[in-house]
Structure formats: C-alpha cells, structure tokens
Amino acid sequence: MSRKFGPVRATPLGWVIWAVVVFFFVNLAGVVLSVLVSSFGKKWFDTWFPSGFTTQWYGDAWREFTLFHVIVVTLLVSALVVVLSVLVGAPAAYVLARKNFPGKRLVYLTFLLPILMPPITYGIPLATVLYKFGFAGHLSGVVLANLVPSVPFVILTMTPFIEQVDPRIEDAARMLGAGTRAVFLKILAPLLVPGLLASAILVLVRTVGMFELTFLTAGPDSQTLVVALYYSMSAAGIRAQQSVDAMAVIYTAMMLVLLVVALRFVNPTQLVARVKEEPSE
Amino acid sequence: MSATWQHRLAERGVDRRLWLLLPATIFVLLLFVYPFLYGLSLSFQPTQGGGVLANYDKFFGDAYQRDTIATTLKIALPAALLNVLAAVPIAFRLRGRFRGKRLLTTILVVPITLGTVLTAQGLLNYLGPTGWLNRVLLSLHIVDNPIRLTNNYWGVFFSLVITGFPFAFLLVLSYLSGIDPTLERAAATLGASRAQRFRRITLPLLAPGLATTFLLTFVLAFSVFPSAVLVGNPAGSTRVISLAAYQAAYEQYDYSYASAIAMVMGAVELVVVAIVLVWRSRLYTGSTGGKG
Structure with a gap:
C-alpha cells in the first residue's frame, strides 16, 4: 500500500514490528524444532542436542x-x-x-x-x-x-x-x-x-x-x-x-x-x- | 382457493424449496438445541438432591470452583487482546502486494495445524529448564538460573498466543484488505499525516472487524482445555472452567453438576460476547470494508 506513497520508509516503529515478528518466528521454530529433534534423538538430557540420532521412536x-x-x-x-x-x-x-x-x-x-x-x-x-x-x-x-x-x-x-x-x-x-x-x-x-x-x-x-x-x-x-x-x-x-x-x-x-x-x-x-x-x- | 393461498405464501418466500432447509434444521435441533436444553434441565436436577439451584449453589459456594471463572478470564482476555493488538500493526505493514506475501501468510498459517497438543509438547521441550531458550539465556548470562515458563500461567498463555495469533492475524489482514485504499489516498491528498490517516480513516473502518476478531480469538482462548492441563498448572493457577466441567463429568460422573458448570461457562462467555457486540454495534459499519 505504502508503495503508492513512495517506497516503504524504515521508520523506528517499522523496525520494532519486524523485530517482534522475527522474535515470534524464532521462538515458534524453537518450539516446533525441539519436538522434531527430540523425536529423532537418542538420549537428550541437559545438552544442546541429543547424543545421537535414531528413527526407533x-x-x-x-x-x-x-x-x-x-x-x-x-x-x-x-x-x-x-x-x-x-x-x-x-x-x-x-x-x-x-x-x-x-x-x-x-x-x-x-x-x-x-x-x-x-x-x-x-x-x-x-x-x-x-x-x-x-x-x-x-x-x-x-x-x-x-x-x-x-x-x-x-x-x-x-x-x-x-x-x-x-x-x-x-x-x-x-x-x-x-x-x-x-x-x-x-x-x-x-x-x-x-x-x-x-x-x-x-x-x-x-x-x-x-x-x-x-x-x-x-x-x-x-x-x-x-x-x-x-x-x-x-x-x-x-x-x-x-x-x-x-x-x-x-x-x-x-x-x-x-x-x-x-x-x-x-x-x-x-x-x-x-x-x-x-x-x- | 388453495392456489391463491400458495401464491401468497410464495410471495413471502415460502415455497417448496424451503424443504431443502429441513435436514439441516432437524440436525441442529436434534444435536445442538435438544442437548443444550437437556443439559439445562439436567443442571436443575441435582444428583445429590437439594433444591433446583443446588448445583449452582454448590458451584458458586465453593471458592475452588468459583475461582475458575476468574482464572479462565485472566488467561483468555489478555491472550485474546494481545493477539488482536499485535496483529494490527503487522497486518498493516503486510497489506498490499509484495514479493513473498504468499509464503509469509503460509508460514503464519502453519501454527494452526500444530494443534494444542504439539504446541504443548513443544513448549515443554523448548521452554523447559533444560530447553533451548533457557540455554541461550544462561549462556548469554542474561539470567543466572533457568526461568520457569512451563507448568504455570505463562505456559498456557504462550500456547494461546501461538495458536491464536495466526488466526487473529489472518482475520485482521482480510478485514484490512477490504478497506478501500482510495479513502486513505484522498486523506493524504488533503494533507493528513500517516498517523492522522491511521487514526481517522483506517482505525474506525477496521474497528468492527477487530471486534469480531477479538470475539473469535476469545472463544478459542476461553475454551482452553488441553494446554491448561499439559503446559499449565491444572491444580492451581490454570484450573480453568472447562477443566472443572470435565472433572465433574468424567471423574465424578456427576453429569448434572457438569451440565451446570457448562451452562455457567456458556453464560460467562455470552456475557463477554454481548458486551463486545453492543460496543461493536455502536461503531460505523459501512460498505467501505471492515465488515465483520
């Protein structure tokens, strides 16, 4: 829309909004990926990633x-x-x-x-x-x-x-x-x-x-x-x-x-x- | 004689084609209206005797049960409000055409498919004491001890935001795209600044749609059930009213009491819906969009 008024200006508010969207998606990805990684993981306690990967689950x-x-x-x-x-x-x-x-x-x-x-x-x-x-x-x-x-x-x-x-x-x-x-x-x-x-x-x-x-x-x-x-x-x-x-x-x-x-x-x-x-x- | 009688009815729209409405009407009466009335009358026939209102007395007399109303509202209202308010600026930036819009809307729809159960499982993994979020915070030395975000109020709140926000966003985006852009351009020609255009043109036209979006998100959040059990603290801070109704029906097998709780739940929800609808009816609903 703003295109009709000229290019999108990078207003401070605009940056805040994009930051919020990115923050939401990063956390959402974390939520989804944690389930995905865990479902393929062997043992996963107190580490960044599981100790190995398997499809046995x-x-x-x-x-x-x-x-x-x-x-x-x-x-x-x-x-x-x-x-x-x-x-x-x-x-x-x-x-x-x-x-x-x-x-x-x-x-x-x-x-x-x-x-x-x-x-x-x-x-x-x-x-x-x-x-x-x-x-x-x-x-x-x-x-x-x-x-x-x-x-x-x-x-x-x-x-x-x-x-x-x-x-x-x-x-x-x-x-x-x-x-x-x-x-x-x-x-x-x-x-x-x-x-x-x-x-x-x-x-x-x-x-x-x-x-x-x-x-x-x-x-x-x-x-x-x-x-x-x-x-x-x-x-x-x-x-x-x-x-x-x-x-x-x-x-x-x-x-x-x-x-x-x-x-x-x-x-x-x-x-x-x-x-x-x-x-x- | 009968021919003119039929003709007159037909003028008012009553003719044979109305029979097509019959299956759906019977269906709604049998599976929605009848169970609802049955539940209502059941709620006035307490299993343990007592007066007609014994079930309702029991519910409102017991603080543990009565407080579920406040607990539910305390979770559902802020979550619904946040979802709608956050959706407005984002939808505002994303309206119109640009490259990747379809991809972005698709990504935003994905959380709807996650369902409450996967969301709950993911939140437990991700926000848990050894989850990725706490790991990041700890290694960046933002916090010294893992912060607790699951099995309490916040777990349920996040789950409602994840499932409710995409929903609110899509609705707001569709209302926003329904507003005639020429109005804003006219205002710009007349010298209105961006803020003025938003406040005087877009917002009033969008408000009815926002009210509808709020209602639909609120209905979703109000019936929060699986996530309240799985990521919440179902014995305490997130003991919501649907859980109380469920426990009465399936743990105590007191269908009469459970129906009473369900009726209270419906009544509370309808009060909120009515307040929003009354407020909404005072807003302008024109043909230029924002129709909800």
Missing part, C-alpha cells in the same frame, strides 16, 4: 499407540463428517443464500451458535445425550458430535459461493423444462465444485484437529489422532518422551499435508473461520 510409537488403527479411525471419522456435513449443509446454504422468508434471521442465528460457543459448553450436554442413546464411545458418536460445528461451517463457507452463481442461469434451465433435481445436478453442482471443495477441505482440516468434541465422545476404539496424542502425553512418564514426540510429528505431518492441499483450493483466511455478516434483508 517412530517404530515404537507406531506399535505402542497402535497408530495404524488410530489413523484409520481418524480418516474414517473425517471422511464421514465431510460427506454428511456437505450433504446436510449445502442445501441449507442454498436456501439461505437465495431466499428471504419469515424467520430467516432466527434460523441463521441458530446455525451460527454452534460456532460461537466453546465446544466444551455444548460438548458436555451433547456427550451426555449421546451416552444416553448409546452412540457415545463408538465411531457413530464421534461422527455425530463432530457434525455439530461442521454443518454450520459448511453453510457459512458455501453461502458466498452460491451467491456468486447467477440466479438467471437457474431460471433459464427451468424455462427449458428442467426440474428441481435436474437444476441441482446439472446446473448448480458443476458450478459449485470450487465451493464444495473448499468447504469439504476446511471441514476435513477442522475435524482432524478437533480435540474437545472427540475427546468427550470417543471410546477406546474410536480415538482420533489428536485424542490419542493427548492421552499419550498426559500419561507421560510411563512411556518414553520421544515416542510421544514422534507421534506429535506424525500428527503435524498429516496436518501439513492437508494444509498444503487446502491452500491450493482456498484462501488462507477461510481456514480459520468465515463468519459472514447476517445477510442483509
């Missing part, structure tokens, strides 16, 4: 924490959550983007609330209900709990994409005799592929990273990677610190792959949250 973590099973569960849960939340959320997003009807603001607010509330707040009553009906402790309970923030999230990310599609295209298709089904499958779905991809990937990233809801509803066989990681860490002392580190690295590697894929399809600002203003009447 990855094998240990893989066996001890039954990581294969955990990763399969994580992928299964995430895939189910993505498919279900898109199926439920996308039609609702369509209605909210296209139509005005009495009570729209109330409906919109109800869809927003699960995102605005801390997961623990509704997670505990939700887990209680899921236990009551026998869902919690199984994969189905974990999927149901994770759908709660995911469906509203799909609605919020899809709405702007749907608003961009010209309604006249739909009208034209209808004039030519297309039914509602045909309009959806042949006209809207192909045009909305970018939006569907974006929201699916965002839900995937959020579900893999979602700790609280999975933690509250998972049983021993339905833990996802984050939850397994938390348990392994809070039980530290029993197991070697380094295999916990190795597991954390596996988790981050998985998230990074997802992130790189996600960034090909979406704007980084959408990764965090996209709470749009309520649509103007």
Whole structure:
C-alpha cells in the first residue's frame, strides 16, 4: 500500500514490528524444532542436542499407540463428517443464500451458535445425550458430535459461493423444462465444485484437529489422532518422551499435508473461520 | 382457493424449496438445541438432591470452583487482546502486494495445524529448564538460573498466543484488505499525516472487524482445555472452567453438576460476547470494508 506513497520508509516503529515478528518466528521454530529433534534423538538430557540420532521412536510409537488403527479411525471419522456435513449443509446454504422468508434471521442465528460457543459448553450436554442413546464411545458418536460445528461451517463457507452463481442461469434451465433435481445436478453442482471443495477441505482440516468434541465422545476404539496424542502425553512418564514426540510429528505431518492441499483450493483466511455478516434483508 | 393461498405464501418466500432447509434444521435441533436444553434441565436436577439451584449453589459456594471463572478470564482476555493488538500493526505493514506475501501468510498459517497438543509438547521441550531458550539465556548470562515458563500461567498463555495469533492475524489482514485504499489516498491528498490517516480513516473502518476478531480469538482462548492441563498448572493457577466441567463429568460422573458448570461457562462467555457486540454495534459499519 505504502508503495503508492513512495517506497516503504524504515521508520523506528517499522523496525520494532519486524523485530517482534522475527522474535515470534524464532521462538515458534524453537518450539516446533525441539519436538522434531527430540523425536529423532537418542538420549537428550541437559545438552544442546541429543547424543545421537535414531528413527526407533517412530517404530515404537507406531506399535505402542497402535497408530495404524488410530489413523484409520481418524480418516474414517473425517471422511464421514465431510460427506454428511456437505450433504446436510449445502442445501441449507442454498436456501439461505437465495431466499428471504419469515424467520430467516432466527434460523441463521441458530446455525451460527454452534460456532460461537466453546465446544466444551455444548460438548458436555451433547456427550451426555449421546451416552444416553448409546452412540457415545463408538465411531457413530464421534461422527455425530463432530457434525455439530461442521454443518454450520459448511453453510457459512458455501453461502458466498452460491451467491456468486447467477440466479438467471437457474431460471433459464427451468424455462427449458428442467426440474428441481435436474437444476441441482446439472446446473448448480458443476458450478459449485470450487465451493464444495473448499468447504469439504476446511471441514476435513477442522475435524482432524478437533480435540474437545472427540475427546468427550470417543471410546477406546474410536480415538482420533489428536485424542490419542493427548492421552499419550498426559500419561507421560510411563512411556518414553520421544515416542510421544514422534507421534506429535506424525500428527503435524498429516496436518501439513492437508494444509498444503487446502491452500491450493482456498484462501488462507477461510481456514480459520468465515463468519459472514447476517445477510442483509 | 388453495392456489391463491400458495401464491401468497410464495410471495413471502415460502415455497417448496424451503424443504431443502429441513435436514439441516432437524440436525441442529436434534444435536445442538435438544442437548443444550437437556443439559439445562439436567443442571436443575441435582444428583445429590437439594433444591433446583443446588448445583449452582454448590458451584458458586465453593471458592475452588468459583475461582475458575476468574482464572479462565485472566488467561483468555489478555491472550485474546494481545493477539488482536499485535496483529494490527503487522497486518498493516503486510497489506498490499509484495514479493513473498504468499509464503509469509503460509508460514503464519502453519501454527494452526500444530494443534494444542504439539504446541504443548513443544513448549515443554523448548521452554523447559533444560530447553533451548533457557540455554541461550544462561549462556548469554542474561539470567543466572533457568526461568520457569512451563507448568504455570505463562505456559498456557504462550500456547494461546501461538495458536491464536495466526488466526487473529489472518482475520485482521482480510478485514484490512477490504478497506478501500482510495479513502486513505484522498486523506493524504488533503494533507493528513500517516498517523492522522491511521487514526481517522483506517482505525474506525477496521474497528468492527477487530471486534469480531477479538470475539473469535476469545472463544478459542476461553475454551482452553488441553494446554491448561499439559503446559499449565491444572491444580492451581490454570484450573480453568472447562477443566472443572470435565472433572465433574468424567471423574465424578456427576453429569448434572457438569451440565451446570457448562451452562455457567456458556453464560460467562455470552456475557463477554454481548458486551463486545453492543460496543461493536455502536461503531460505523459501512460498505467501505471492515465488515465483520
């Protein structure tokens, strides 16, 4: 921006800001690298670096924490959550983007609330209900709990994409005799592929990273990677610190792959949250 | 007759396409509204008998439990505030186009993928008594003894900054890029200095977006749970309210009491949200950006 007013001037404030950014990154790198180095290290007490390097901790973590099973569960849960939340959320997003009807603001607010509330707040009553009906402790309970923030999230990310599609295209298709089904499958779905991809990937990233809801509803066989990681860490002392580190690295590697894929399809600002203003009447 | 009736409803926007809303509505009612109301009514039916409000009396009567509210706010409010305030000048310098912007934003997104658990593990390694930071400080003779930054308030605070700052930064950056640059140029033409332009043009337009960013970061920080246990001092200075609710539900198996704590937690959070929203509604929200 400042380019338009001439070159960026190195003001004292500017230097302070850059120093703060660099300081933040140096420490962040320290945090991340310390886990990475430790996961490959042999013994590491009171020295700058471990005494030697090994990959044995990855094998240990893989066996001890039954990581294969955990990763399969994580992928299964995430895939189910993505498919279900898109199926439920996308039609609702369509209605909210296209139509005005009495009570729209109330409906919109109800869809927003699960995102605005801390997961623990509704997670505990939700887990209680899921236990009551026998869902919690199984994969189905974990999927149901994770759908709660995911469906509203799909609605919020899809709405702007749907608003961009010209309604006249739909009208034209209808004039030519297309039914509602045909309009959806042949006209809207192909045009909305970018939006569907974006929201699916965002839900995937959020579900893999979602700790609280999975933690509250998972049983021993339905833990996802984050939850397994938390348990392994809070039980530290029993197991070697380094295999916990190795597991954390596996988790981050998985998230990074997802992130790189996600960034090909979406704007980084959408990764965090996209709470749009309520649509103007 | 029925045809005109349908026609009238259709004019108000009620037609067959509204059925598409049904799955999502049923879903939200079953999995969000119903559990919430169920939890609310459960919280008024104490397991150990007593009056309707026994659970709430128990919570507010016990200083160990009551203080979790203050503890949580003491961690979440400063962390959220710092994240937003630090994001403004940095986003301000980084707006517009320049080489490496995409790389820099990508690097800033990475901490979001770390998750609370890896962050906690990393903080324990890095800031611990024999960690790299203390080693550097000791060998530079800045301190004589290792400083303690984990298993206390600061551990949790840093964890919230690491996970919350990138989030706040991205939001602020997107709000800032939504502000029409011609406004600032017009002000510059009329002789406004940099400071004046920021204070009179950019800041008022950005303020609503800042309020939203603060809210979202606050919600994240308010529900801090794993890091409070892992890098904090969960028995003392970082015993946050979500931990109290968790312990009631999964250690004492008192779902009624746990629901009551969850309701208190939701209420406290909504009070903060409401205060910020009221303040935000008094700000200018025009079409020139800064919309949150």
